[in-house]
Amino acid sequence: MHMADALLSPAVGGTMWAVSAGAIAYCSAKVRSEPDERKVPLMGVLGAFLFAAQMINFTIPATGSSGHLGGGLLLAILLGPHAAFLTIASVLVVQALFFGDGGLLALGCNIFNMGFVTAFIVYPFIYKRILGANPSQGRMSLAIMLSAVAGLQLGPFCVVLQTYFSGISELPFSTFLLLMQPIHLAIGIVEGFVTVAVVSFVHRARPEILEGALRVRPIGNHPLRGVLISFLVAALLTGGILSRFASENPDGLEWAIAGVTGKEELSGPSRGIYGTLAAFQEKTAFLPDYAFRKTPAAAVRQEENDAGASDVRLGTSVAGVVGSLLTLGIACLVPFLLRKRHRVT
Amino acid sequence: MATIDGTSLDFRLLDRLSEGHSAIHRLDPRAKVLATLFFLVSVVSFGKYEVSALFPFFLYPAALIALADLPALFLVRKTALVLPFAAVIGIFNPLLDSRILLHVGPLAISGGWISCASIIVRAALTVSAAFILVSVTGFPSICAALERLGMPRTFAVQLLFLYRYIFVLIEEGKRMSLARELRTFGGRGPGMKHFGSLVGHLLLRTWERAERIHRAMLARGFTGEFHPRRPCRFGAWETLYLLGWSALFLLFRLENIPRILGTLVAGVLE
Amino acid sequence: MSHHIVEVKDLRHVYPDGTEALRGVSFRITHGESVAIIGANGAGKSTLLLHLNGCLVPTEGAVRVGDFPVTRSTLPEIRRAVGMVFQDPDDQLFLPTVREDVAFGPLNLGLPPDEVERRVEDALERVGAAHLVDRPPYHLSGGEKRRVAIATVLSMEPSILVLDEPTSGLDPHARRRLMGLLGEFHHTKIFTSHDLDMVLDLCERTIVLHEGMVKADGPTRDIFLDDRLLADCRLERPLSMQGCPICGTKK
Ligand SMILES: Nc1ncnc2c1ncn2[C@@H]1O[C@H](COP(=O)(O)OP(=O)(O)OP(=O)(O)O)[C@@H](O)[C@H]1O
Ligand SMILES: [Mg+2]
Numbered sequence: 001m002h003m004a005d006a007l008l009s010p011a012v013g014g015t016m017w018a019v020s021a022g023a024i025a026y027c028s029a030k031v032r033s034e035p036d037e038r039k040v041p042l043m044g045v046l047g048a049f050l051f052a053a054q055m056i057n058f059t060i061p062a063t064g065s066s067g068h069l070g071g072g073l074l075l076a077i078l079l080g081p082h083a084a085f086l087t088i089a090s091v092l093v094v095q096a097l098f099f100g101d102g103g104l105l106a107l108g109c110n111i112f113n114m115g116f117v118t119a120f121i122v123y124p125f126i127y128k129r130i131l132g133a134n135p136s137q138g139r140m141s142l143a144i145m146l147s148a149v150a151g152l153q154l155g156p157f158c159v160v161l162q163t164y165f166s167g168i169s170e171l172p173f174s175t176f177l178l179l180m181q182p183i184h185l186a187i188g189i190v191e192g193f194v195t196v197a198v199v200s201f202v203h204r205a206r207p208e209i210l211e212g213a214l215r216v217r218p219i220g221n222h223p224l225r226g227v228l229i230s231f232l233v234a235a236l237l238t239g240g241i242l243s244r245f246a247s248e249n250p251d252g253l254e255w256a257i258a259g260v261t262g263k264e265e266l267s268g269p270s271r272g273i274y275g276t277l278a279a280f281q282e283k284t285a286f287l288p289d290y291a292f293r294k295t296p297a298a299a300v301r302q303e304e305n306d307a308g309a310s311d312v313r314l315g316t317s318v319a320g321v322v323g324s325l326l327t328l329g330i331a332c333l334v335p336f337l338l339r340k341r342h343r344v345t
Numbered sequence: 346m347a348t349i350d351g352t353s354l355d356f357r358l359l360d361r362l363s364e365g366h367s368a369i370h371r372l373d374p375r376a377k378v379l380a381t382l383f384f385l386v387s388v389v390s391f392g393k394y395e396v397s398a399l400f401p402f403f404l405y406p407a408a409l410i411a412l413a414d415l416p417a418l419f420l421v422r423k424t425a426l427v428l429p430f431a432a433v434i435g436i437f438n439p440l441l442d443s444r445i446l447l448h449v450g451p452l453a454i455s456g457g458w459i460s461c462a463s464i465i466v467r468a469a470l471t472v473s474a475a476f477i478l479v480s481v482t483g484f485p486s487i488c489a490a491l492e493r494l495g496m497p498r499t500f501a502v503q504l505l506f507l508y509r510y511i512f513v514l515i516e517e518g519k520r521m522s523l524a525r526e527l528r529t530f531g532g533r534g535p536g537m538k539h540f541g542s543l544v545g546h547l548l549l550r551t552w553e554r555a556e557r558i559h560r561a562m563l564a565r566g567f568t569g570e571f572h573p574r575r576p577c578r579f580g581a582w583e584t585l586y587l588l589g590w591s592a593l594f595l596l597f598r599l600e601n602i603p604r605i606l607g608t609l610v611a612g613v614l615e
Numbered sequence: 616m617s618h619h620i621v622e623v624k625d626l627r628h629v630y631p632d633g634t635e636a637l638r639g640v641s642f643r644i645t646h647g648e649s650v651a652i653i654g655a656n657g658a659g660k661s662t663l664l665l666h667l668n669g670c671l672v673p674t675e676g677a678v679r680v681g682d683f684p685v686t687r688s689t690l691p692e693i694r695r696a697v698g699m700v701f702q703d704p705d706d707q708l709f710l711p712t713v714r715e716d717v718a719f720g721p722l723n724l725g726l727p728p729d730e731v732e733r734r735v736e737d738a739l740e741r742v743g744a745a746h747l748v749d750r751p752p753y754h755l756s757g758g759e760k761r762r763v764a765i766a767t768v769l770s771m772e773p774s775i776l777v778l779d780e781p782t783s784g785l786d787p788h789a790r791r792r793l794m795g796l797l798g799e800f801h802h803t804k805i806f807t808s809h810d811l812d813m814v815l816d817l818c819e820r821t822i823v824l825h826e827g828m829v830k831a832d833g834p835t836r837d838i839f840l841d842d843r844l845l846a847d848c849r850l851e852r853p854l855s856m857q858g859c860p861i862c863g864t865k866k
Contacts, residue, residue, distance in 0.1 A: 005471035006431040006464045010390045028497030040499060041562070041709070042555040044506020049551040051511050052518030053544050055353075069544060090504045094511070097479045097487070098356055100427035100472040105385045168393045168464060169434050170441040170457060197541025198548060205549055208631065323607025324397040331403035334411060361754070485711030485751075509709050512753040557706040560670040564699040565771060566691065566723035 002095075002110050003159050005103030009166035016162065017108030023116055024089055030082040039079070043087045046075060050091050069194045070187075072118040073148050076127070077199060078209065081119040088115035113158040122151040137200065144199060145192035152188030156180040353515045355423060359476065362415055363483030368582075369413040374482045374490035376583035380590040381478045387594040388470045393460045394446065397603040399470065405590065406473045413481045420480070424473045428465060435464035484508050502571050510554070518547055619646035619696075619774050619803045621667060625676035628662055636662040638827040639676070644803060644820075651814040651835065652807045654824035655849035660807035661702060663824065664779050667805070668697040680775070695724065698773030702780050704764035708752035713744070713763050716752060720771040738770035739763075742796060758789035765796070778806035782813055811853035815839060823848050 005013075031039060050071040071091075076084040089111045095101040102110045130143035160180055164173045171179070203210055363370070369377075388402055410417050442457035478487065485505060492501040521543060596602075621644040628637040636659045644650050652660050665671040666678050669685045680696055683689040701707050710716040717738055721731040739745045742762040747755065752763060761781065768776065781797070782790045794813055797804060808814055814821060814835060821838045823831040825848040831838055838844065839852050851857075 002430070004431045004434075004468060005385065005389060006468035007434055008389055010386055013389065024500055025497050028499040032497075032499050038555070038559045040503050041506050041558050042552070044503045044508075045510045045514070045551055045555040045558065046548075047503070047507035048510035048514045049548060052514035052551075053547060055515065055518050056522050056540070056544055056547070086500055086503055087507075090500070090507045093504060094484075094507065097475055097484065098359055100424065100475060101430075103385070103468075103471045104381065104475050104478075105389055105471065163434070168460070168467075170438040170460060171434065172441070175437075194540065194544075198545050201541045201545030202548060205545065206552070209549075209552060322610055323601075323603030323605065324400050326606045326610065327397070327400040327603040328403065331400065331407045334404060334407045336411070357754075360751075364750075483711075505711060506709060509711070509753060513705050554706060557701065557703065558709055560665070561699075561701050561707040562709070562719075563690075564668050564670060564694055564697075564701075565720035565767065566694050567719075568691075568723065 002102035003106040003113065003162050005105045007163050007166055007168045008103075008106050008109065009168065010105075012162050012166045013105040013108060015108075016112050017105070020089070020108040020111040020116070023085060023120075024111075027082040027085045031086060039083055043079060043083050044090070046078065047087045047091045047094075050075070050087075051094070069198065070152075070191050071195075072114055073122065073127070073144065073151055073191070074195050074198060076119050076123040077144070077195075078202075081123050084123070085115045085119035088118065109158070109162050113155040113162075117154045117158065118151045121154060122147045126150050137203070140199070140203075141196045144196050145189075148192035148195055149185065149188035152184045152191060153181060156184045353519065356511070356515070358419065359423075359479055360484065362480035363486070365413060365415075365481070367413040367481075369409060369481045372586055373579045373583045374486040375493060375579055376587045377478060377482050378487060378490045378494070380587050381474055383591045383594050384474050385471055387598045388467055388474075390598065391463070391467075393463055394456060396459055396463045396466060398597070398601040399463065399466045401597040401602040402470050402594070404593075406470070406477050409477050409481060413477075415477065415480050420473060420476055423476055424469055427472050428468050431468035432461075432465055435461040435468075438464070498571065506558075513554075514547075514551060517550065521547060620644065620679070620681055621775060621803065621805065622679040623663075623666070623676070624678075626663070626666060626673050626678065627675040628659075628666065628671060629674045636827055637666075640824070640827070640829055641676075642822055642829060642832055644805060646803055647801065648803055648820060649818045650803075650805050651818040651821045652805065652824060653809070653811065653814060653821060653850060654807075654830075658824040658848075659827040660824055661779055664699070664777055664805070664807060667775075667777050668694055668699050670699075695771070696773060697775045697777055698768035698771055700765050700768050700776075700778040700781060702783070704757075704760035705753075707764040707767060708760060711751055712748070713739070713750055713752055713755075713766075714748045716763065717748075717767050717770045720767060724771060734770040734772070738766040741769055741799075742766045743792060757784045758786060761785060761789070761793070765793075774802045776800055776802060776804040776806075778804070780808055781806055782808060782810045811839070811850070812855050815853045815855065823850070 031043075050069070053069045053071060056068065072084070072088050075087050078084070079087060092102070092107060092110050092114065096104055096107050096110070127143050127147040130146060131140060135143070157177070157180075160173065160176045163169050163171065163176060169176070199210070384402070384405055388399065391399060406420075409415070410420065438461040439455060439457035442460065443455045444457075445453045446456045446459055447454040482490070485508070488496075488501045488504050488508075492498060623643075624641050626637050626640040627635070629635050640659075640663060652663065654660055662671065666673060666685070667680070669678075669687075669690050678685040680693050683692055685693050708716050710719060714735055717735045718731050721734050726734070735748070736745065739748055742765050744759060744762045744766055747759060747763060752760060755763065761784070765778070765781070776797075778797075782793055785793060790810070790813070794816060797806075797817055818835050820833065821831075821835040822829055823838060823844065830848050831841070831844055839856055842852070845851055
């Protein structure tokens with residue numbers, strides 16, 4: 001699943017952008033230094049291929065529903081991690097711009113969740129490991145299956161993390177996790193089967209393509225160091241933001257841990273989510289205020305103690321509604337006004 | 346992704362829009378990319394219970410649609426098609442956050458509904474901003490702008506290749522898929538085995554195409570270096586455009602315009 | 616001018632999968648000649664052309680262009696001299712606009728910007744595509760793409776023009792136009808085609824390939840009068856040389 005702008009906070013979006021941009025710069029330099037100058041057109045065209053391939057649906061056996069190729073893992077197998085990362089990133093750029101998948105600020109997250117995870121975590125540490133030195137067809141299929149599933153567990157896990165730390169969605173961490181992971185387990189298995197099908201076709205038809213990919217030995221000694229360093233930087237940056245968040249809001253962290261370990265029920269109204277929320281409101285309190293933008297406890301107290309306050313609130317909210325309608329009306333009218341003038345001039 | 350035909354048609358339409366000749370189209374792409382960035386950051390930086398303060402931001406897509414002569418209905422439809430994806434997550438908010446935050450007359454509205462509405466409004470704003478950016482700038486120019494703003498050349502070139510061959514390969518995929526369909530008489534899709542060889546074929550053809558392209562490049566003296574040739578000039582208009590929008594977004598961000606308007610109206614009525 | 620000579624000697628090519636596409640092809644084309652290479656599908660025409668500018672490396676034999684043998688070290692000179700238009704224009708046009716695509720070659724030659732600009736306009740003018748200059752190539756029709764593809768090569772002002780099936784997929788009008796354009800090109804030109812009437816119109820010399828070997832090489836008219844040869848190579852006379860279906864007379 002794509003992370004979306006609408007669920008994202010600027011801090012999370014910005015951090016992930018920095019991480020992804022760094023990885024893009026690193027991989028671009030890497031690909032540039034490779035002797036095979038055929039690679040850049042090949043990457044571009046294979047990216048385009050993914051779009052075309054995603055338009056070919058197939059029936060998932062025994063379910064009657066249909067699926068298609070995601071393709072990140074396939075690219076990593078064909079191109080090696082650096083080129084594959086860039087290609088996945090560029091596919092996501094086009095998806096964000098032309099299909100509205102995710103959005104431009106969330107692009108950093110999506111490039112990380114799908115590109116980085118596939119090319120620099122799953123590919124070297126799972127696919128390559130299982131594949132071994134001289135793989136048989138069966139071993140290759142196993143490696144692909146496990147990698148596909150792992151990639152589609154890790155990616156969505158990052159989405160959950162990013163959503164949670166952005167704090168726009170109310171979904172509690174563990175609920176969201178429980179929602180996402182099983183769905184993506186199914187998707188991952190399908191992706192595994194599909195990738196195995198395509199790779200084994202290529203293996204039969206033009207084995208030299210795959211052998212070329214295998215021969216390149218993309219994760220050698222020093223490339224891995226570079227990758228790990230950028231990953232470390234990513235972790236530090238993210239950690240920096242998280243620790244700030246945590247120190248301002250111990251409640252939130254505690255709640256997250258409790259959520260993960262399942263020690264506490266999730267719907268405690270005065271703690272948990274609301275604790276998080278209170279911290280958020282405090283943080284954003286310098287912003288123009290709504291009547292309700294007070295700490296919940298304060299709001300509740302106000303409600304109990306001060307009957308007159310509700311009038312004030314009513315007044316504010318009516319003004320808010322009227323103003324909103326007005327604003328929207330103006331926004332809708334603007335095109336007509338501008339267009340008329342535009343046509344005349 | 347929806348149907349093949351619909352998707353590729355939409356794709357073409359959106360791409361075609363960037364061939365327009367309005368004053369907005371003629372601006373240096375960097376100005377448009379940066380303005381979009383400011384827009385997105387401003388929108389996203391609001392707290393989660395903010396709905397009405399987001400409304401003024403609709404002025405931006407609306408104004409660009411008008412000034413650049415874009416088909417409003419097409420863009421609205423395209424945006425609306427994407428909204429459900431954000432709404433799926435947003436819709437949990439009302440279930441989880443039922444504290445009443447707002448009374449409108451007899452209606453009591455919970456925080457969950459407000460934040461859900463906020464998510465949908467954000468999605469509408471951010472998604473339409475992306476569509477509008479491509480419509481008034483065009484993908485190649487966006488790449489050029491990003492390159493000038495520091496994106497590595499290899500990545501930019503790669504993006505251009507990707508973009509160029511999407512059109513060719515989507516047609517190819519469509520033809521293959523159609524050819525298969527015509528021989529399956531209403532079967533919904535191939536099984537896994539046939540899928541492998543169908544997509545595998547497409548992959549091999551793609552691979553061979555990449556080799557042919559590379560040959561065609563070599564035949565024209567390509568030595569591994571690309572020479573960028575898009576003239577770009579960040580002049581007074583671009584500065585004005587960028588500063589104007591940024592100032593406006595800042596204003597929208599700091600002041601709740603609808604509330605001010607509403608209070609004013611209320612004051613006048615009393 | 617010796618650098619317009621193309622000489623192919625005992626050329627053999629085996630593709631990596633073992634297909635033997637060329638098995639000993641020899642010929643010599645001198646300056647200003649206009650030569651057609653014809654043959655059935657799979658005869659090896661495209662494979663042969665790809666050797667002329669070093670896109671493919673001979674398995675055996677040698678290719679000379681002008682004073683240079685085609686080897687890795689002479690490739691830049693060879694590619695400057697030989698302009699190649701590929702069978703599928705989609706493979707040739709890969710930049711965002713027609714202008715950039717036509718400028719691609721000259722820029723790679725290291726020409727100054729105003730010279731590049733002049734060449735772009737000139738080349739597009741010659742193929743009748745000047746109005747397409749700012750369009751993206753992927754939204755062009757097949758015939759327009761073909762003309763632009765030729766312009767991308769003309770802009771390099773090659774001394775030898777090589778084209779792979781230049782008229783396939785063109786409508787009659789576009790085909791006529793292209794033939795006129797090729798007729799105007801006075802340097803050496805070599806092309807493959809299944810459009811035998813065009814071959815008859817444009818080329819005084821024809822080389823017939825059959826299963827990777829030269830089956831005949833001579834004046835076009837003589838070759839098209841040899842019915843045995845044509846039948847053996849899965850070819851036939853151009854329509855304009857066949858009997859008229861209405862009045863029954865032979866030309
Ligand atoms: N990349 C390749 N790998 C293996 N075999 C190939 C390759 N390209 C061509 N061949 C084979 O080489 C032979 C000659 O092909 P070539 O493309 O030169 O034919 P052609 O004369 O141009 O045919 P057409 O008229 O159909 O274009 C054919 O048998 C073909 O199958
Ligand atoms: Mg051919």
